[in-house]
Amino acid sequence: MQITHFGHACVLVDTGAARLLIDPGTFSRDFEHITGLDAVLVTHQHFDHLDSERIGPLMKANPDARLLVDSGTAAGLAGTDHEVVAPGTSFEVAGARIEVLGGDHAVIHPDIPIVPNNAYLIDGTALHPGDSFTEPAEPVELLFLPSGAPWLKLSEAVDYLRAVAPRTVVPIHEAVLAMPKMAYHWFGELAPERTTMRVLDQAEAVDL
Numbered sequence: 001m002q003i004t005h006f007g008h009a010c011v012l013v014d015t016g017a018a019r020l021l022i023d024p025g026t027f028s029r030d031f032e033h034i035t036g037l038d039a040v041l042v043t044h045q046h047f048d049h050l051d052s053e054r055i056g057p058l059m060k061a062n063p064d065a066r067l068l069v070d071s072g073t074a075a076g077l078a079g080t081d082h083e084v085v086a087p088g089t090s091f092e093v094a095g096a097r098i099e100v101l102g103g104d105h106a107v108i109h110p111d112i113p114i115v116p117n118n119a120y121l122i123d124g125t126a127l128h129p130g131d132s133f134t135e136p137a138e139p140v141e142l143l144f145l146p147s148g149a150p151w152l153k154l155s156e157a158v159d160y161l162r163a164v165a166p167r168t169v170v171p172i173h174e175a176v177l178a179m180p181k182m183a184y185h186w187f188g189e190l191a192p193e194r195t196t197m198r199v200l201d202q203a204e205a206v207d208l
Contacts, residue, residue: 001126001142002207005200006031008175009049009130011144013122014205017095022120022128023049024058027175030203037062038094042069043130044105044117045076048175056080066093072116087118098122102134106151131173133160140166142208146173147183154183158190165192168208171199 002014010028013020018038024031025048032054040058042050050073059067059080067082068091074084085091087103102119119134121127126142127134131151143166146152152173161169171187174180188197200206 001123002205003126003142003170003200004203004205005170005172007202009043009128009144009146009173011128011170011172012205013126013128015096015123018093020093020096020098020122021058023130024051024054025049026051032058032061034058035061037065038096039066039068041098041118041120041128042067042073043119043128044070044115045073046105046115046131049130050076052076068093068098070116070118085118096123099124101127101136102129102132105131106133106149108151127164127166128172129160133163135160135163140164142166142168142170144172145169145187147171147180147187148175148177149173150176154186157183158186161187161195162190162192166195169195169197170208171197 004012006028008027009023011022020039022041027048068085069082071084085100087100090099099121100118102117105115105117117130117132119129127140128144143164
């Protein structure tokens with residue numbers, strides 16, 4: 001599996017069969033030039049996970065790609081072809097099997113409404129939780145771990161990492177941090193023994 005991190009929550013997952021772009025948001029860069037996609041997956045409606053100005057051109061550049069979103073995102077996609085996928089379901093894209101997990105965004109504050117959030121498990125191997133602490137039913141090889149957010153503190157990220165205990169963890173959702181390396185340090189120090197952390201350079205494809 002080849003992974004490319006375009007900053008914050010946006011990653012390109014190339015399974016060898018399918019090319020899947022997840023969460024092309026406003027804090028991410030250079031994803032708008034990607035072609036040859038089989039699907040674009042959006043975990044939830046927040047702007048740092050879906051750039052409303054760049055999604056149209058991205059889909060036009062990838063005319064065969066499916067745009068798969070949660071129920072909350074769908075309302076803002078009038079005029080753009082898309083499919084709503086719900087937690088508890090699964091589907092195939094170009095030979096890759098994707099399970100939809102989760103359901104709700106993590107709590108930012110009790111006074112802020114909770115929005116829908118899909119977590120995506122790809123081929124039973126790689127989990128992108130969006131903005132949630134969704135745990136898979138079975139062990140996974142790769143976890144994209146949120147590093148900093150208004151809904152997140154370091155100890156919660158570490159506890160989530162330990163609960164999932166993947167073979168490899170790739171930190172994401174770092175754009176709101178002034179010094180993301182501090183979080184990465186503690187992830188490395190406090191991760192389960194079997195887990196290896198990989199911090200990916202921007203827009204560089206890495207085999208994991």
